[in-house]
Amino acid sequence: MKFIPVNTPLLNGNELKYLTECITTGWISSEGPFIKEFETKFSAYIGQKYGVAVSNGSAALDIAVKALGIGTGDEVIMPTFTIISPAQSVVTAGAIPVLVDCSLTDWNMNVTEIEGKITAKTKAIIVVHVYGLPVDIEPILSLAKKYNLKIIEDAAEVHGQTYNGQKCGCFGDVSIFSFYPNKHITTGEGGIILTNNQAIAERCQKLRNLCFEPEGPRFVHYELGWNYRMTNLQAALGLAQLEQIDSFLSKKRQLGEFYQKELSFLKDEGFLLPEKSSAQAENIYWVFGLVAPSEKEKEGLIDCLNQNKIATRPFFWCMHEQPIFKQMGFFEKESFPNAEKLARRGFYLPSGLGLENDDLERVVSVIKQYKGK
Known part of the structure; x- marks a missing residue:
């Protein structure tokens, strides 16, 4: 595989x-x-x-x-x-x-x-x-x-x-x-x-x-x-x-649109998908992130993807929860609930420019099988 x-x-x-x-x-x-x-x-x-x-x-x-x-x-x-x-x-x-x-x-x-x-x-x-x-x-x-x-x-x-x-x-x-x-x-x-x-x-x-x-x-x-x-x-x-950046951007957006279409069902199950656009721009999809409805759901899906030799990467960890900054006396008793939710439940799927269509289809297929779709 x-x-x-x-x-x-x-x-x-x-x-x-x-x-x-x-x-x-x-x-x-x-x-x-x-x-x-x-x-x-x-x-x-x-x-x-x-x-x-x-x-x-x-x-x-x-x-x-x-x-x-x-x-x-x-x-x-x-x-x-x-x-x-x-x-x-x-x-x-x-x-x-x-x-x-x-x-x-x-x-x-x-x-x-x-x-x-x-x-x-x-x-x-x-x-x-x-x-x-x-x-x-x-x-x-x-x-x-x-x-x-x-x-x-x-x-x-x-x-x-x-x-x-x-x-x-x-x-x-x-x-x-x-x-x-x-x-x-x-x-x-x-x-x-x-x-x-x-x-x-x-x-x-x-x-x-x-x-x-x-x-x-x-x-x-x-x-x-x-x-x-x-x-x-x-x-x-x-x-x-x-010299190739325009074609790279086009491919990134195609990748994002593919995931959006094929994984839209996850919204009904409590997942957050990237917004397709804001008032100022269309999404460029540097990475395609998912935010699971719970940490347990996140870990279960990541384990399934890993077992199928599909890599994922967790979202950033919040600055106010970084151990090194805590040791230095920063951010005592500070809490930022939105960021904490993203950090704990968020991860992103394979999103690189070198991905082939077969790769993307396999990622989606594994997720659908995991969710019984």
Whole structure:
């Protein structure tokens, strides 16, 4: 029986051609020409002036937080339902994450809760687009203007998604993307920082490269940064992937529509399926998630899929329930019921671009058999 992974990337364009060029020319490090080309073309695709390619999405968040001057004692509002990376970047900068719950419809942060969390210490809001639909960002931009706050837009999961016709990733003072293999386009590992602000872009470029000074002795440093550079090999892969992004997005939506049609019966049994659209966008289906009516039902279905060699992945675990943050004294007695429900009952099905139609049909068939359909 063939194993069906949660994700398989699709590498059927110019990936091999560009990687071969890197090897034959010897440009494999962070100094090669594909890096600038990838930065320029990806930032133009999203609609930002400047792109700074880095080693991964978490590195992009570290740099974004420091580039905006967020530090000790500052508060940063963010969702509790997300991967740990945004909170980790805030905490390691010495700042304080302030959490909001999510919606049970689009699974994104509940925008109506944000203003009540703003204090004199609030420095920024991290907007994380989760799983396929964009955050309703216009009200957040209004709050940022009203209270003079910075916006970090984490668009790692929504390559090519739009909000009212504009690309996600063009709204933040700083926006970040990840190019991990499960994303719509991949560089293996990798990320990028986007901004329209030249000074911020130059600051990010410096921070990703150990804060080398532009002038003076090379190995004399006046502040600390990171070695978070992207390699020419990664950028070559990313460029080939970017050339195919429209077809990738089309395939993702076809995948989502197939699951929606074939698994709609689950709604009658208390499951939540992804919303097909919001007022601002059609779902891009980075992953196809299911939220079971109970933890027991979730585990039973996952066990059945695993027995049939079909992989699944649990939803994110809430930030306010992360043991490491509890140990550090954060989020004492805080509760966010919507996020807790998603974290406990949610998981996603194989959703990668490399899936074949037979794979999708087998996933659906196993679920139907399990449910007696």
